[in-house]
Amino acid sequence: MAKISLASVKHSYVPKPLGPQDWALKQLDLEWSNGGAYALLGPSGCGKTTLLNIISGLVRPSQGKVLFDDVDLTQRPTEERQIAQVFQFPVVYDTMTVWENLAFPLRNRGLRAAEIEQKVKAIAHMLELDAMLPKRAAGLTADGKQKISLGRGLVRSDVNVIMFDEPLTVIDPHLKWQLRSKLKELHQRTRRTMIYVTHDQTEALTFAEKVVVMHEGSVVQIGSPVELFERPRHTFVGHFIGSPGMNILPCEVENGVVLFAGQRVQVENPPTGSLAGRRTEIGVRPEFVSLGQGIPVSIVKVSDAGRYRVVEARHADYRIKLLVEEGVAVPASNASVRFDPGHTRLYADGRLLE
Amino acid sequence: MDGKTQNQMAWLFVLPVVVLVAFNAIIPLMAVVNYSVQETFGNNMFFFEGVKWFEQVLNSDRFHASLGRQLVFSGTILAIEVPLGVAIALAMPRRGAWVSVCLVLMALPLLIPWNVVGAMWNIFALPDIGMLGRLLNDLGFNYNYTQQPLSAWATLIAMDVWHWTSLVVLLAYAGLSAIPDAYYQAAKIDGASSWAVFRYIQLPKMKRVLTIAVLLRLMDSFNIHTEPFVLTGGGPGNATTLLSIDLVKIALGQFDLGPAAAMSIIYFLIILLLSWIFYAVMTRDEEA
Amino acid sequence: MRKLGWLIPALYILFLLLPIYWLVSMSFKTTNEILGAFTLWPKKFTLENYQKIFTDPTWYNGYLNSLIYVLINTAISVVVALPAAYAFSRYRFLGDKHLFFWLLTNRMAPAAVFALPFFQLYSAIGLFDTHIAVALAHCLFNIPLAVWILEGFMSSVPKQLDETAYLDGYGFCRFFLKIFLPTIAAGIGVAAFFCFMFSWVELLLAKTLTSVAAKPIAATMTRTASSSGYELGLLAAAGTLTIIPGAFVIYFVRNYIAKGFALGRV
Numbered sequence: 057m058a059k060i061s062l063a064s065v066k067h068s069y070v071p072k073p074l075g076p077q078d079w080a081l082k083q084l085d086l087e088w089s090n091g092g093a094y095a096l097l098g099p100s101g102c103g104k105t106t107l108l109n110i111i112s113g114l115v116r117p118s119q120g121k122v123l124f125d126d127v128d129l130t131q132r133p134t135e136e137r138q139i140a141q142v143f144q145f146p147v148v149y150d151t152m153t154v155w156e157n158l159a160f161p162l163r164n165r166g167l168r169a170a171e172i173e174q175k176v177k178a179i180a181h182m183l184e185l186d187a188m189l190p191k192r193a194a195g196l197t198a199d200g201k202q203k204i205s206l207g208r209g210l211v212r213s214d215v216n217v218i219m220f221d222e223p224l225t226v227i228d229p230h231l232k233w234q235l236r237s238k239l240k241e242l243h244q245r246t247r248r249t250m251i252y253v254t255h256d257q258t259e260a261l262t263f264a265e266k267v268v269v270m271h272e273g274s275v276v277q278i279g280s281p282v283e284l285f286e287r288p289r290h291t292f293v294g295h296f297i298g299s300p301g302m303n304i305l306p307c308e309v310e311n312g313v314v315l316f317a318g319q320r321v322q323v324e325n326p327p328t329g330s331l332a333g334r335r336t337e338i339g340v341r342p343e344f345v346s347l348g349q350g351i352p353v354s355i356v357k358v359s360d361a362g363r364y365r366v367v368e369a370r371h372a373d374y375r376i377k378l379l380v381e382e383g384v385a386v387p388a389s390n391a392s393v394r395f396d397p398g399h400t401r402l403y404a405d406g407r408l409l410e
Numbered sequence: 411m412d413g414k415t416q417n418q419m420a421w422l423f424v425l426p427v428v429v430l431v432a433f434n435a436i437i438p439l440m441a442v443v444n445y446s447v448q449e450t451f452g453n454n455m456f457f458f459e460g461v462k463w464f465e466q467v468l469n470s471d472r473f474h475a476s477l478g479r480q481l482v483f484s485g486t487i488l489a490i491e492v493p494l495g496v497a498i499a500l501a502m503p504r505r506g507a508w509v510s511v512c513l514v515l516m517a518l519p520l521l522i523p524w525n526v527v528g529a530m531w532n533i534f535a536l537p538d539i540g541m542l543g544r545l546l547n548d549l550g551f552n553y554n555y556t557q558q559p560l561s562a563w564a565t566l567i568a569m570d571v572w573h574w575t576s577l578v579v580l581l582a583y584a585g586l587s588a589i590p591d592a593y594y595q596a597a598k599i600d601g602a603s604s605w606a607v608f609r610y611i612q613l614p615k616m617k618r619v620l621t622i623a624v625l626l627r628l629m630d631s632f633n634i635h636t637e638p639f640v641l642t643g644g645g646p647g648n649a650t651t652l653l654s655i656d657l658v659k660i661a662l663g664q665f666d667l668g669p670a671a672a673m674s675i676i677y678f679l680i681i682l683l684l685s686w687i688f689y690a691v692m693t694r695d696e697e698a
Numbered sequence: 699m700r701k702l703g704w705l706i707p708a709l710y711i712l713f714l715l716l717p718i719y720w721l722v723s724m725s726f727k728t729t730n731e732i733l734g735a736f737t738l739w740p741k742k743f744t745l746e747n748y749q750k751i752f753t754d755p756t757w758y759n760g761y762l763n764s765l766i767y768v769l770i771n772t773a774i775s776v777v778v779a780l781p782a783a784y785a786f787s788r789y790r791f792l793g794d795k796h797l798f799f800w801l802l803t804n805r806m807a808p809a810a811v812f813a814l815p816f817f818q819l820y821s822a823i824g825l826f827d828t829h830i831a832v833a834l835a836h837c838l839f840n841i842p843l844a845v846w847i848l849e850g851f852m853s854s855v856p857k858q859l860d861e862t863a864y865l866d867g868y869g870f871c872r873f874f875l876k877i878f879l880p881t882i883a884a885g886i887g888v889a890a891f892f893c894f895m896f897s898w899v900e901l902l903l904a905k906t907l908t909s910v911a912a913k914p915i916a917a918t919m920t921r922t923a924s925s926s927g928y929e930l931g932l933l934a935a936a937g938t939l940t941i942i943p944g945a946f947v948i949y950f951v952r953n954y955i956a957k958g959f960a961l962g963r964v
Contacts, residue, residue: 135598152610164601414787427779427801438816438818516710521944523915529937635902678807681807685799688806
């Protein structure tokens with residue numbers, strides 16, 4: 057197992073990149089420490105698969121270095137990086153049995169039969185595949201096959217990192233939860249470094265200890281799931297994480313006072329310097345908006361989400377979403393909302409003011 | 411189930427096809443069946459003879475010999491063309507500008523009229539003035555396909571390999587192209603050797619395509635006529651007289667209607683059997 | 699070792715081009731040179747063989763005749779195959795599987811079996827020695843082929859397309875012509891290509907059903923070999939010219955060859 061570092065990595069798929077839009081990955085400096093459970097989260101096209109392929113060696117970065125335990129392996133092929141990967145769709149050797157599939161990577165590395173047997177049995181047990189061992193791999197369901205893919209990575213003790221590229225894509229919805237829990241459990245037991253790429257925030261937030269959020273080729277924020285939820289450092293993160301996402305509302309700042317809709321708004325991070333010429337916005341999660349004295353709104357829609365309701369309100373052209381508990385009345389007219397000062401933050405040019 | 415709706419009106423859609431194909435298939439076949447069970451002494455008088463022609467053909471040495479030659483021919487070309495085609499497809503790059511060029515050049519023999527293929531090889535292999543013939547004789551081989559049965563067979567086989575291997579290459583390449591990259595990546599990660607990649611990934615995934623290729627080549631080689639006819643005329647003697655050539659000799663050459671018809675039917679039944687296997691394999695795979 | 703991988707296709711292509719080269723080089727030699735000496739390329743380059751072919755009607759008519767019946771056959775085969783393939787792809791009807799199998803058997807039929815019967819049949823209806831006769835005869839195996847290919851392509855078009863069109867108020871004909879056909883344009887191209895190919899190269903039936911008026915180039919070539927005493931240069935030139943339409947057609951479908959002729963079933 058190793059610490060993996062990316063130093064000043066940039067990548068473009070175009071031979072002569074002209075502007076920022078030609079770079080799939082803009083300047084990145086990242087470190088993945090030994091044994092961590094990471095998620096690489098972002099919308100389609102944000103560069104996360106490119107990043108994954110650069111780590112695994114399937115893509116050579118246009119610039120920068122990939123280091124495993126401080127050893128530069130940027131030019132080294134996949135085989136030499138001791139990685140394992142689980143793909144979007146199950147990749148198994150159809151003609152072999154489950155046992156042979158799991159034993160395959162060990163056989164290729166010349167391990168002795170007794171060792172192979174022991175390792176395969178252990179991993180099969182961890183993955184709850186014991187009963188399937190003698191069966192043909194082709195006959196398993198999608199989630200079974202993904203387990204085999206994962207198993208082939210776990211049997212090897214020399215694996216530096218196991219990478220998952222949206223592995224639950226073809227899994228039935230009711231099995232996704234099971235497999236997700238299994239992955240988390242496996243990480244706890246084996247403490248292998250795992251990097252999980254996805255565009256689904258639920259998968260990312262439930263699996264990872266640390267989440268790397270990407271947007272348009274750059275890393276926007278790295279933090280624990282709680283940090284990302286409570287203190288998004290970028291309006292994109294606020295908007296992307298949480299369902300519904302954070303309310304991002306344009307505001308004005310005059311003499312240190314934040315104004316929205318002509319009213320003064322108290323924020324958790326009041327501005328200290330001048331913000332002239334910068335785009336200022338306030339961000340507040342629907343969880344922290346409540347009905348009460350404050351900004352006048354008209355109620356557009358009320359959706360029932362079980363134990364609470366999602367209320368969509370409007371002030372002038374701006375949409376404000378808030379969560380209202382069961383039992384609290386939502387007035388049909390003359391409604392107004394207020395923002396919790398402890399959870400309302402000021403953003404300048406999309407970034408949290410700190 | 412299969413997304414299709416029940417609709418007997420669909421027969422209207424297939425009617426033109428049925429009419430045209432039936433016209434070409436059923437009417438001539440009816441005539442053939444007629445001839446196969448009748449005897450004529452010219453002057454348009456026919457007498458029912460039952461299975462006499464069938465017995466005659468099935469027991470004739472001539473038929474056995476042609477069938478035997480046909481089996482040897484089909485077996486040999488399959489044994490060469492399929493592995494060779496697969497090997498070439500494997501050796502070709504999966505991407506890149508050269509792929510198009512290669513495939514276009516390889517497809518060329520497939521579009522040459524069959525008589526020209528025969529004529530081309532006829533000239534190419536002439537012992538004294540043909541490039542191949544001259545080369546072989548200069549190298550010390552005693553080669554003359556117009557006179558020696560072995561040389562004739564070798565040339566015939568070489569010609570067919572030259573002509574049809576590209577079909578196997580195109581089909582195999584199509585099959586290979588359909589394999590997602592992820593399989594190769596996973597194999598690399600698992601440390602698999604090239605042989606393991608072939609055996610556990612490429613070959614299994616090409617199974618369907620290869621089945622089509624084998625069956626197509628088997629049946630087309632069974633039906634082959636023009637190329638060997640133009641190349642050797644069936645000779646020297648009847649060393650390279652395959653089933654089709656023999657049949658045409660009897661039918662159009664000797665106008666021996668009875669035996670020709672009986673032989674046609676037997677011939678057709680053999681092909682029918684092979685087609686049925688083809689169809690069964692194809693549709694079984696689809697349901698899988 | 700990997701680097702030498704390209705050697706195999708390269709050698710194979712060389713093998714393929716050799717007889718073609720020999721034919722082409724012979725077409726530019728005089729028959730005297732061919733029979734008299736063994737030369738790897740024309741010592742005395744001449745265009746007289748090609749001249750003969752382009753000026754003598756017996757020769758160039760051969761090409762025209764072949765082209766005519768091939769084009770007629772391709773048109774007929776594809777046009778009648780389209781509705782039939784649609785039916786196989788979208789509907790279940792009495793005997794559909796058996797019908798499909800029967801069609802397939804015709805593609806596999808030995809032409810030799812039909813040579814004499816066709817001769818009698820087409821003579822009986824007075825179509826002997828016409829282009830339409832050969833075009834119709836070739837339908838025997840080209841129509842099943844076209845149906846097979848088109849059905850494969852059509853089956854990969856989701857039925858929702860049909861249903862949406864009907865909901866939008868399209869009548870069947872308008873839907874088929876304006877929406878469905880453009881969707882399977884690639885399939886039509888592949889089917890037409892294979893029909894052209896098989897009709898262009900098949901010559902037993904073409905020879906059997908013609909004598910003078912619709913004689914294909916193949917028959918003209920065979921006559922030359924026997925009667926005028928082996929005019930090899932002329933023969934070679936004639937042969938070379940037959941390769942050109944094929945090369946042309948391949949060029950047009952080269953992108954599909956690169957994608958591997960996914961016949962929807964392969």
